[in-house]
Amino acid sequence: MMQLIWNGLIVGSFYALVALGYSMVYGIIKLLNFAHGDIYMLGAFVGFFTLSAFGISNETSIPLLLVILLLSMVTTGLIGVGIERVAYRPLRRSPRLAVLITAIGVSFTLEYGVRQIFGPNPEAFPVRLESRGVDLLGMRITASQIVLVVIAAGLMLVLAHIVERTREGRAMRAIALDPQAAQLMGVNVNRVISTVFFIGSSLAGAAGVMAGAYYGSIDFLMGFVIGLKAFTAAVIGGIGNLYGAMLGGVLLGMLESFGSAWFGGEWRDVFAFAFLILFLTFKPTGLLGARVVERM
Amino acid sequence: MARRLDLALKHAPLRAPAPLFERPRAARGVLDSQTGFMRALGVVAVLFLAVLPFIDASRYTMSIAISALIYVMLCMGLNVVVGYAGLLDLGYIAFFAVGAYVSGIFTTVLGWPMWAALPATVFACILAGIIIGAPTLRLRSDYLAIVTLGFGEIIRITANNLTITGGPSGIHGIPSWDFFGWSFEDGVTVLGLEFPERVVFYYFVAAVVVVVGVIGAGRLARGKLGRAWKAVRDDEDAAEAMGINTYAAKISAYIIGAVWAGLAGQLMATHLSAISPNSFQFLYSALILMAVVLGGMGSTPGVIIGALFVSLAPELLRDFAEWRFLIFGVLLVVVMLFRPAGLWPATAILPWLKRDRPQPPPFTSATAAVPPSVLESPSGAPDADVREGGRG
Numbered sequence: 001m002m003q004l005i006w007n008g009l010i011v012g013s014f015y016a017l018v019a020l021g022y023s024m025v026y027g028i029i030k031l032l033n034f035a036h037g038d039i040y041m042l043g044a045f046v047g048f049f050t051l052s053a054f055g056i057s058n059e060t061s062i063p064l065l066l067v068i069l070l071l072s073m074v075t076t077g078l079i080g081v082g083i084e085r086v087a088y089r090p091l092r093r094s095p096r097l098a099v100l101i102t103a104i105g106v107s108f109t110l111e112y113g114v115r116q117i118f119g120p121n122p123e124a125f126p127v128r129l130e131s132r133g134v135d136l137l138g139m140r141i142t143a144s145q146i147v148l149v150v151i152a153a154g155l156m157l158v159l160a161h162i163v164e165r166t167r168e169g170r171a172m173r174a175i176a177l178d179p180q181a182a183q184l185m186g187v188n189v190n191r192v193i194s195t196v197f198f199i200g201s202s203l204a205g206a207a208g209v210m211a212g213a214y215y216g217s218i219d220f221l222m223g224f225v226i227g228l229k230a231f232t233a234a235v236i237g238g239i240g241n242l243y244g245a246m247l248g249g250v251l252l253g254m255l256e257s258f259g260s261a262w263f264g265g266e267w268r269d270v271f272a273f274a275f276l277i278l279f280l281t282f283k284p285t286g287l288l289g290a291r292v293v294e295r296m
Numbered sequence: 297m298a299r300r301l302d303l304a305l306k307h308a309p310l311r312a313p314a315p316l317f318e319r320p321r322a323a324r325g326v327l328d329s330q331t332g333f334m335r336a337l338g339v340v341a342v343l344f345l346a347v348l349p350f351i352d353a354s355r356y357t358m359s360i361a362i363s364a365l366i367y368v369m370l371c372m373g374l375n376v377v378v379g380y381a382g383l384l385d386l387g388y389i390a391f392f393a394v395g396a397y398v399s400g401i402f403t404t405v406l407g408w409p410m411w412a413a414l415p416a417t418v419f420a421c422i423l424a425g426i427i428i429g430a431p432t433l434r435l436r437s438d439y440l441a442i443v444t445l446g447f448g449e450i451i452r453i454t455a456n457n458l459t460i461t462g463g464p465s466g467i468h469g470i471p472s473w474d475f476f477g478w479s480f481e482d483g484v485t486v487l488g489l490e491f492p493e494r495v496v497f498y499y500f501v502a503a504v505v506v507v508v509g510v511i512g513a514g515r516l517a518r519g520k521l522g523r524a525w526k527a528v529r530d531d532e533d534a535a536e537a538m539g540i541n542t543y544a545a546k547i548s549a550y551i552i553g554a555v556w557a558g559l560a561g562q563l564m565a566t567h568l569s570a571i572s573p574n575s576f577q578f579l580y581s582a583l584i585l586m587a588v589v590l591g592g593m594g595s596t597p598g599v600i601i602g603a604l605f606v607s608l609a610p611e612l613l614r615d616f617a618e619w620r621f622l623i624f625g626v627l628l629v630v631v632m633l634f635r636p637a638g639l640w641p642a643t644a645i646l647p648w649l650k651r652d653r654p655q656p657p658p659f660t661s662a663t664a665a666v667p668p669s670v671l672e673s674p675s676g677a678p679d680a681d682v683r684e685g686g687r688g
Contacts, residue, residue, distance in 0.1 A: 108625025
């Protein structure tokens with residue numbers, strides 16, 4: 001029981017990190033960034049590439065992981081900004097369908113670009129976290145799990161601080177409310193949107209590195225399912241709401257953990273997606289989302 | 297006075313208002329009108345389909361041709377959903393899977409003949425369309441996209457886990473089409489021409505289904521329902537204000553798309569005689585979407601070109617087989633950025649017809665508003681042929 005909760009918390013923190021990026025981008029420009037899951041995958045591969053270039057393998061040191069984490073976050077953040085600049089910004093005034101299709105194209109490009117570079121087979125992530133653990137309250141906790149949860153929580157705290165306490169965060173919230181009015185008030189809308197893409201993508205990249213270190217293997221399609229799951233998490237929490245994304249991620253992790261314990265692991269994804277459909281049907285605004293009034 | 301006016305009006309001949317300016321006569325030739333040209337093109341395509349097995353009936357050619365036909369069918373179905381109704385469906389392959397699995401299970405487990413499984417396939421697809429469409433079509437389009445994506449994964453994983461669907465190895469030994477005891481596998485000789493292979497026969501079934509499917513989807517799009525779809529696509533709120541039941545329009549587009557995909561799935565199940573969950577990955581949903589977008593959303597010739605490109609490209613460019621998904625992804629972005637209406641847009645006009653559009657009458661003076669023909673002819677009744685002009 002406690003073990004299920006703990007496992008759910010670990011997986012949920014990955015989901016929450018990816019869901020935050022989804023939710024921020026959606027909140028600010030109402031775009032479903034399909035490529036977001038692939039940014040997560042890119043994060044893992046950036047870490048893999050850097051470590052392989054230095055000839056490091058089978059390391060277990062946590063400081064090294066932190067360095068790689070930072071590096072991947074910056075790289076994926078820049079990639080996210082680049083994607084927004086090249087593929088999404090020219091289409092900002094187009095029909096929604098056009099942008100969605102472009103996002104799928106970007107996702108495809110990233111997945112199969114990585115496949116062309118690193119090959120279709122899974123790669124072993126060079127930094128592994130030790131799996132020695134202690135038994136506590138009937139659950140088995142390893143040091144690496146604690147590190148991951150602490151990193152995830154730290155990143156979320158930083159993000160919450162940025163959005164709620166800084167000038168840039170205030171600009172983001174203003175654009176989410178009304179981009180035109182924000183522009184009239186002197187907010188540099190394009191720059192703020194780039195910042196949002198940077199933050200969202202770097203969080204996804206961080207989650208990718210952490211998942212690589214946690215599961216030990218990475219492949220070019222690893223972002224697809226987690227992209228879907230993170231979207232589910234964002235919807236459960238209320239899309240566009242930061243705390244909603246965190247709550248939704250952790251909740252989805254728990255649900256999956258219990259769902260696979262009760263129905264069997266092979267039904268885990270079905271369980272998660274069924275939840276998505278149920279939520280969209282009965283409570284499309286999510287747990288913490290405000291009711292959205294469609295304007296014409 | 298008033299009475300005389302009444303009488304005069306009573307006996308006055310009923311007249312249609314005269315047109316403001318003369319329009320050119322309606323073009324009727326093959327090369328002179330858009331409709332005529334497209335019809336001729338369609339006839340040529342159907343003739344080519346009918347003649348192809350007599351030119352080259354090798355197993356390889358037939359196999360490629362059948363899979364190209366199945367792609368065309370799938371793309372026409374997705375075109376109804378994405379192109380006409382503007383609903384982004386990313387799990388479209390799920391309906392293909394439903395069609396393939398339902399026909400596979402009915403023919404192998406229950407031992408029905410293939411034609412008898414046809415109504416079951418259609419019914420299952422309608423049901424699947426309603427199950428996934430009913431709750432989600434009230435949502436906004438981007439939610440719909442990701443829910444359909446999830447639905448596609450649910451269907452694939454379910455097929456992978458259940459025993460009736462054969463688990464990861466799928467269903468084998470799906471029989472071919474047979475009619476009243478005579479199976480395609482027997483082969484037949486007509487007029488001295490030998491039709492040895494099951495493949496050749498099967499090709500004809502696929503060709504007939506696909507031709508009917510293409511024409512059917514094209515005609516649906518021109519009818520009342522099709523106009524409702526396009527209105528919903530262009531502006532849902534305005535369409536609703538005009539009295540269109542947008543929900544009904546969307547769900548009917550969804551169901552028709554599902555049925556088209558299901559029929560394609562049944563064709564594929566008989567074509568390969570074995571199906572497995574791996575044939576129904578998200579990748580294929582994306583490929584079909586890619587074909588529709590590349591060719592031109594809502595444009596029948598464009599979608600066919602896109603389907604042929606996507607299905608034949610790996611055969612023609614064998615050296616690029618590794619690269620094709622990357623190329624497709626880049627193409628998708630490039631097309632959306634620079635040519636969002638696709639290679640053959642739905643509103644395309646043949647290039648040699650572009651210059652002789654009706655010219656607006658020159659407004660040099662107030663009298664120009666009344667054309668001379670009305671003043672000169674005593675009857676004032678317009679020529680019927682002139683009013684019928686314009687191109688379809």
